[in-house]
Amino acid sequence: xxxxxxxxxxxxxxxxxxxxxxxxxxxxxxxxxxxxxxxxxxxxxxxxxxxxxxxxxxxxxxxxxxxxxxxxxxxxxxxxxxxxxxxxxxxxxxxxxxxxxxxxxxxxxxxxxxxxxxxxxxxxxxxxxxxxxxxxxxxxxxxxxxxxxxxxxxxxxxxxxxxxxxxxxxxxxxxxxxxxxxxxxxxxxxxxxxxxxxxxxxxxxxxxxxxxxxxxxxxxxxxxxxxxxxxxxxxxxxxxxxxxxxxxxxxxxxxxxxxxxxxxxxxxxxxxxxxxxxxxxxxxxxxxxxxxxxxxxxxxxxxxxxxxxxxxxxxxxxxxxxxxxxxxxxxxxxxxxxxxxxxxxxxxxxxxxxxxxxxxxxxxxxxxxxxxxxxxxxxxxxxxxxxxxxxxxxxx
DNA sequence: AAGTTCTTATTAC
DNA sequence: CTAACGGTAATAAGAACTT
Numbered sequence: 001x002x003x004x005x006x007x008x009x010x011x012x013x014x015x016x017x018x019x020x021x022x023x024x025x026x027x028x029x030x031x032x033x034x035x036x037x038x039x040x041x042x043x044x045x046x047x048x049x050x051x052x053x054x055x056x057x058x059x060x061x062x063x064x065x066x067x068x069x070x071x072x073x074x075x076x077x078x079x080x081x082x083x084x085x086x087x088x089x090x091x092x093x094x095x096x097x098x099x100x101x102x103x104x105x106x107x108x109x110x111x112x113x114x115x116x117x118x119x120x121x122x123x124x125x126x127x128x129x130x131x132x133x134x135x136x137x138x139x140x141x142x143x144x145x146x147x148x149x150x151x152x153x154x155x156x157x158x159x160x161x162x163x164x165x166x167x168x169x170x171x172x173x174x175x176x177x178x179x180x181x182x183x184x185x186x187x188x189x190x191x192x193x194x195x196x197x198x199x200x201x202x203x204x205x206x207x208x209x210x211x212x213x214x215x216x217x218x219x220x221x222x223x224x225x226x227x228x229x230x231x232x233x234x235x236x237x238x239x240x241x242x243x244x245x246x247x248x249x250x251x252x253x254x255x256x257x258x259x260x261x262x263x264x265x266x267x268x269x270x271x272x273x274x275x276x277x278x279x280x281x282x283x284x285x286x287x288x289x290x291x292x293x294x295x296x297x298x299x300x301x302x303x304x305x306x307x308x309x310x311x312x313x314x315x316x317x318x319x320x321x322x323x324x325x326x327x328x329x330x331x332x333x334x335x336x337x338x339x340x341x342x343x344x345x346x347x348x349x350x351x352x353x354x355x356x357x358x359x360x361x362x363x364x365x366x367x368x369x370x371x372x373x374x375x376x377x378x379x380x381x382x383x384x385x386x387x388x389x390x391x392x393x394x395x396x
Numbered sequence: 397a398a399g400t401t402c403t404t405a406t407t408a409c
Numbered sequence: 410c411t412a413a414c415g416g417t418a419a420t421a422a423g424a425a426c427t428t
Contacts, residue, residue: 107409334400
């Protein structure tokens with residue numbers, strides 16, 4: 001059964017919201033992210049407006065570097081509450097367009113519009129890709145334009161939409177439609193795009209793209225492929241499934257399928273959260289136990305709060321520690337699974353296991369004591385100054 | 397030998 | 410001097426450890 005999947009991607013989301021809230025910033029370089037602290041900040045850029053991108057500023061760039069590239073940019077802190085609210089408003093609009101929708105992140109969503117017949121405003125329903133001579137106009141294109149228009153009118157924000165026969169192609173179409181960086185030369189240019197890839201166009205669409213444009217291929221995988229002279233998806237397709245599996249395991253098989261535009265992933269309403277965590281980077285590396293444990297206590301409290309709102313019980317505790325030089329390590333402890341045994345008596349619990357969890361209050365005490373034990377081990381066995389500490393728990 | 401747990405690596409937003 | 414590099418979450422792989 002052929003599907004029609006739509007991917008919605010808000011344009012420079014955080015920065016665009018700030019621009020909307022402060023019209024005097026319009027067209028100016030806006031950088032939403034960590035405090036640059038006169039170039040000494042340790043965080044990164046969350047989102048940069050397109051006029052900021054002209055200076056080479058982009059998401060995930062160290063904020064110190066961004067400051068260096070454009071000290072006069074408008075640097076704003078991340079106002080997550082606001083972005084969350086705006087995101088909810090947008091999702092309210094999105095889900096009106098199909099009962100089969102999925103939120104990916106604050107600024108991204110998928111819609112499966114395969115079964116949407118006779119959608120209002122389209123002559124023959126949204127269930128079709130455009131026919132000859134109506135590129136961007138007929139069928140699902142009309143629906144997409146309507147969605148874009150509604151978001152613009154209600155939220156005053158632009159977005160880019162990609163459409164294809166599956167999630168993979170829809171996402172890549174949106175990515176392609178939105179010139180990633182400085183390609184928009186006009187000040188304050190907004191991508192505001194729409195790209196439809198029909199099933200018979202998938203091959204032609206994919207082959208000239210860079211391997212790193214394929215979701216799942218990041219810098220590391222791309223580097224390995226480049227060594228063997230594979231730069232474009234077309235070249236990637238020359239590798240057999242077995243070969244890819246040899247090099248990259250399960251991921252390799254996925255890459256094989258994706259390079260051919262094959263993706264059967266369903267649009268699913270909600271993912272179940274499997275773990276929650278919190279981490280903190282110090283302003284400067286430290287060995288001061290006061291600072292370290294005070295911060296860690298706050299992290300524990302925070303996780304405790306998160307847990308209590310979600311049923312409060314966990315299986316595994318992982319403590320993360322990053323030392324000077326970005327050297328990162330983890331230590332974890334897992335509660336033993338209920339020992340199902342052939343009628344014998346209860347076995348002694350292993351020394352290395354977590355005590356059995358009973359109720360929220362006790363869970364919290366265990367979380368506190370066990371996580372601190374793990375952190376302490378780090379301090380004992382590694383004398384380096386500490387850059388970051390974190391805590392993560394697997395929920396059960 | 398099989399099943400768990402621990403740790404690291406990679407990806408993505 | 411070539412690095413500068415947050416926070417949150419998922420998943421895979423292999424080693425180490427238990428049963």
